[in-house]
Amino acid sequence: ELKVEQNPLFLSMQEGKNYTIYCNYSTTSDRLYWYRQDPGKSLESLFVLLSNGAVKQEGRLMASLDTKARLSTLHITAAVHDLSATYFCAVDGGGGADGLTFGKGTHLIIQP
Amino acid sequence: EAGVAQSPRYKIIEKRQSVAFWCNPISGHATLYWYQQILGQGPKLLIQFQNNGVVDDSQLPKDRFSAERLKGVDSTLKIQPAKLEDSAVYLCASSHGLNEQFFGPGTRLTVL
Numbered sequence: 001e002l003k004v005e006q007n008p009l010f011l012s013m014q015e016g017k018n019y020t021i022y023c024n025y026s027t028t029s030d031r032l033y034w035y036r037q038d039p040g041k042s043l044e045s046l047f048v049l050l051s052n053g054a055v056k057q058e059g060r061l062m063a064s065l066d067t068k069a070r071l072s073t074l075h076i077t078a079a080v081h082d083l084s085a086t087y088f089c090a091v092d093g094g095g096g097a098d099g100l101t102f103g104k105g106t107h108l109i110i111q112p
Numbered sequence: 113e114a115g116v117a118q119s120p121r122y123k124i125i126e127k128r129q130s131v132a133f134w135c136n137p138i139s140g141h142a143t144l145y146w147y148q149q150i151l152g153q154g155p156k157l158l159i160q161f162q163n164n165g166v167v168d169d170s171q172l173p174k175d176r177f178s179a180e181r182l183k184g185v186d187s188t189l190k191i192q193p194a195k196l197e198d199s200a201v202y203l204c205a206s207s208h209g210l211n212e213q214f215f216g217p218g219t220r221l222t223v224l
Contacts, residue, residue: 004154043155101157102154
C-alpha cells in the first residue's frame with residue numbers, strides 16, 4: 001500500500017522567514033505533485049515533478065524531488081501572509097492507475 | 113478553458129437517504145477521478161475512469177457507493193444509503209493522459 005507522509009502537519013511562522021515542508025512516500029514513483037488548498041476551496045495545482053532531481057520554482061515556492069530517497073521538499077522563501085493555506089503532496093500509483101495518494105497536508109499559518 | 117464543473121455545491125441529507133453528485137470534466141480529458149475528502153484529511157481516491165471504463169475502484173465502498181460515466185464525458189457518483197461517516201467533500205478531477213489532475217470545486221455533503 002502506497003503511503004505518503006508529510007511533516008510538519010502544522011506550521012506557524014512569521015513573515016519574512018524561510019521554511020521547508022517534507023514529503024516522504026513509500027513506493028517507487030517518478031511523479032510527485034504539490035497542491036494548495038485554501039479553507040473551503042478546492043485544490044490548486046502548484047507543481048508537478050516528473051523525474052529525479054527535478055526542481056521547480058514559482059515565486060516564493062520551490063519544490064524538488066529525490067526519487068532515490070523517496071523525498072520531496074517544498075521550500076518557502078521570505079514567507080508572506082498570502083501563502084497561508086494547507087499544502088498537500090501526492091504521488092500516483094503508476095502503471096496506468098494514476099489516481100493520487102495524498103499526504104495529510106501541512107496547515108501553514110504565516111503571521112505578520 | 114473551462115474548469116471541472118460539479119453540482120450541487122452543497123447537500124444536506126439524513127442518514128439512510130440517497131444522494132447523487134454530478135461532474136463535467138475539462139473538455140478533451142479522457143481520465144476522470146472521484147475523491148472523498150474528510151475534514152482535516154487529504155483527499156482519498158474513490159474511483160478512476162478512463163473514457164467510460166473503470167481503471168481503479170479498489171477504494172470505493174461498493175455496498176453503498178456507485179459511479180458511472182456512460183458516454184465517457186460526464187460522471188455521476190451515488191451513495192445509497194448514506195451513513196454519517198459519508199459526510200465529506202466529494203471532489204472530481206480530470207486529466208489528459210498521465211498528466212496533471214485538475215480539480216473541481218467539490219460537493220460538500222452533510223449527513224445528519
